[in-house]
Amino acid sequence: MDQETNTFLTADLRFLRQINRLAVLDVVRQRGPISRTDISRVIKLTPATSFTIVDELVKMGLLRPQGIGSSTGGRRPTLFEFNPTAFFVLGVDIGGLGKMIAVLADLDGNVLARAASELAVGEGPAGVIARIVASLKQVILEAGVERHALRGVGIATPGLADPRTGRIIYSANLGWQDIAIADPVEQAMGLPTWVENNANAMALGESWCGAGRGFQNVICLNVGVGIGAGIVIRGKLYRGSGGLAGEIGHTTVDEDGPRCRCGNHGCLEALAAGPAIARRAVRGIRRGTVTRIADLVQGKLEYVTAEVVSQAAALGDPFALQILEEAGQYVGLGVANLINSLNPDVVVIGGGVAQAGEVFFAGVRRAVAARALQLSAAQARIVPAKLGMDAGAVGATTLVLERSLAS
Numbered sequence: 001m002d003q004e005t006n007t008f009l010t011a012d013l014r015f016l017r018q019i020n021r022l023a024v025l026d027v028v029r030q031r032g033p034i035s036r037t038d039i040s041r042v043i044k045l046t047p048a049t050s051f052t053i054v055d056e057l058v059k060m061g062l063l064r065p066q067g068i069g070s071s072t073g074g075r076r077p078t079l080f081e082f083n084p085t086a087f088f089v090l091g092v093d094i095g096g097l098g099k100m101i102a103v104l105a106d107l108d109g110n111v112l113a114r115a116a117s118e119l120a121v122g123e124g125p126a127g128v129i130a131r132i133v134a135s136l137k138q139v140i141l142e143a144g145v146e147r148h149a150l151r152g153v154g155i156a157t158p159g160l161a162d163p164r165t166g167r168i169i170y171s172a173n174l175g176w177q178d179i180a181i182a183d184p185v186e187q188a189m190g191l192p193t194w195v196e197n198n199a200n201a202m203a204l205g206e207s208w209c210g211a212g213r214g215f216q217n218v219i220c221l222n223v224g225v226g227i228g229a230g231i232v233i234r235g236k237l238y239r240g241s242g243g244l245a246g247e248i249g250h251t252t253v254d255e256d257g258p259r260c261r262c263g264n265h266g267c268l269e270a271l272a273a274g275p276a277i278a279r280r281a282v283r284g285i286r287r288g289t290v291t292r293i294a295d296l297v298q299g300k301l302e303y304v305t306a307e308v309v310s311q312a313a314a315l316g317d318p319f320a321l322q323i324l325e326e327a328g329q330y331v332g333l334g335v336a337n338l339i340n341s342l343n344p345d346v347v348v349i350g351g352g353v354a355q356a357g358e359v360f361f362a363g364v365r366r367a368v369a370a371r372a373l374q375l376s377a378a379q380a381r382i383v384p385a386k387l388g389m390d391a392g393a394v395g396a397t398t399l400v401l402e403r404s405l406a407s
């Protein structure tokens with residue numbers, strides 16, 4: 001066997017092992033205490049394979065024996081449960097809006113300590129990395145967790161990240177291009193560190209311990225300053241060839257639409273992300289629409305943001321409600337395309353714009369009902385994200401668990 005074939009085989013086997021371990025872990029987490037025979041029945045692995053995996057996970061501390069089941073004829077089987085405190089994990093969300101959040105969590109996404117800080121405009125990579133390290137040290141101290149119980153650090157970042165090299169390829173929000181992020185943090189903390197785009201991190205978090213928990217195929221949409229999606233298939237993040245999958249924000253929904261920051265016209269992001277919502281509000285006010293939005297910023301239109309539009313909507317302002325419903329409908333077009341392409345169990349929608357709540361979701365559901373194929377639309381629940389502002393940071397912690405299972 002030549003070298004290349006061998007490499008492929010090893011990578012495939014490692015991938016398969018990671019998938020199987022994830023599946024076993026998830027079944028025990030959802031249904032435990034459970035016997036090895038029942039695990040193999042649920043996930044349709046051969047008993048030999050699932051017995052081996054259970055043993056490996058017990059060795060890693062992730063599963064532990066918990067009682068004896070009832071006999072089905074032979075010896076009474078040992079039952080196993082998930083151990084969410086086998087080790088602890090650190091997560092950082094660099095954030096797109098100048099807010100950085102660091103957490104220390106257990107393996108079930110329970111946050112033991114949290115630190116939030118504002119990033120100064122134009123703060124360079126060195127400053128941000130120093131702040132990440134300081135925040136991580138702070139949450140370790142606060143949680144009182146011993147160093148040896150920590151397994152690694154996950155970092156969620158806006159823009160394009162390369163999980164293999166640990167570098168941020170490009171981030172419009174941060175104004176960064178090709179910046180090493182994982183290595184300097186790893187060196188400073190003495191812990192293995194991984195980086196991932198924030199929509200992907202959010203998707204991992206929501207599917208492991210948020211609104212997508214218990215589902216196999218989960219799409220998670222982040223609608224904020226930009227629009228991105230993370231795609232989880234059979235419990236595993238789908239990254240694409242180069243880690244760039246899920247850029248749903250740059251699919252065309254209106255050929256003659258406004259110019260997007262990517263250079264194209266009529267991208268979903270250019271019509272429904274936060275800045276587009278603010279722009280539409282300002283345009284309406286300039287045209288003479290009477291709305292509470294103008295009152296909330298005391299006439300200073302440069303202060304209109306999607307958040308202000310949401311505030312006005314909460315006060316019952318008809319124009320604000322209309323803008324958010326329309327934004328929801330555009331997002332719904334993107335969601336309908338994803339549902340038709342991927343037939344997911346659940347579509348989780350989070351991010352700043354989704355905080356607008358029911359009016360926004362009503363728009364999404366209306367567009368999906370009109371555009372997606374009936375059968376796949378009926379199978380896909382559309383739900384708000386559960387992890388809120390911590391979604392990116394908690395999602396980043398699940399990177400550590402995911403990578404630990406690959407070893």
Ligand SMILES: [Zn+2]
Nearest residue numbers: 250260262267
């Ligand atoms: Zn675009």
